[in-house]
Amino acid sequence: MSLKKKLGAGVATAVLGLGLIGGGVFAYFSDSEVSNNTFAAGTLDLALNPTEIINVDNIKPGDTMLRPFTLSNNGTLDIKTVDLSTGYTVNDVGSNNSEDFGKHIRVNFLANADKLTTPIWSTTLADLQNASPELVHEKFWLVFWEERGLAPNTSDTFYVQFEFVDNGEDQNEFQGDSLNLEWTFNAKQGEGQAK
Template sequence: MSLKKKMGAALLTTAMGAALIGGGTFALFTDAATNKNNTFSAGTLDINVSQTDIAWTNEDGSINVPFNNLAPGDKGELQFDVTNNGTLELRYDVSGGYSDDADATTPSFIQNKTGEDLVITVSRSIDGQNWTIVTPANEDDVVMAPNAVIKYKVNYSFPEAAGNTYQKAAGQYQLTFNAEQTRNN
């Protein structure tokens, strides 16, 4: 090997050695950490209607108040609870009301508002003690926190003055509770 090649190889070896020594003196300690608890989950919206008197809750969350076998002078009260079983605050409105099951041969319980008709009153209570009469068509934007319960009752009265035209009358009172989230809405 020529002197020139030997000198070049020696310089290259010296440079590589210096680079290794210099690189070793500039080494840093390193570490990494991961935050593993960044879990995201969506809340739930779950309004539930449950009866406390009789079984008349529908699968869609609405309730039917049946009026069967009534005689003039009958009165009664049916109660149910509306519960927010979800994790989000919600607001709901109520739709529905009286509907006839009548056909052309069956009279309606509500015929002509003469004072002989079936009288239905709906009331709401947050504490179960103080009741407010509500009209389902105007029962809008009732706000409920998660796990809150609001009580409802339906009072009915079939006046004694009801005449024979009400024999075989049929009908039902249906209420549907439509809920939506309150946050970001």
């Protein structure tokens, strides 16, 4: 190796050594903080009591059946609205029905026991099943709760009256028939908020 190359390697080694020594000599202040954050979602938990609102047999035209039910908010978030959807099936004994049995069962939605003679909303099961969600929301939710909703750990009790309407005509085709009603209550949250 030539002297020139040896001198160049020595100078490079010296510069590297000084750089390492110099880097260890500089000192500065520092500080740090750690942020631990949590996002916990709330819950919507609508409860219905009783889950079977009505179970009755041997009804005849003109009979009325009053039943209470309670909707409770067992969650941690406000329930802003509850939508009601209706479905039913008819068991036609003898397969002789010319009409839908649901057209002869009227539902009278009653606010409370003190207002039993004045239903807030009356409709047949057939009309209720075929009603638009907007109409049901307007009649069912807005009338019962008036945009108040259900706060966590609260409940509201409602009264509903079912009536086998006596239309003054021959209704023999419904003898022995049964109707299975399914009501689905769908709870929805309100608008998001700044927190």
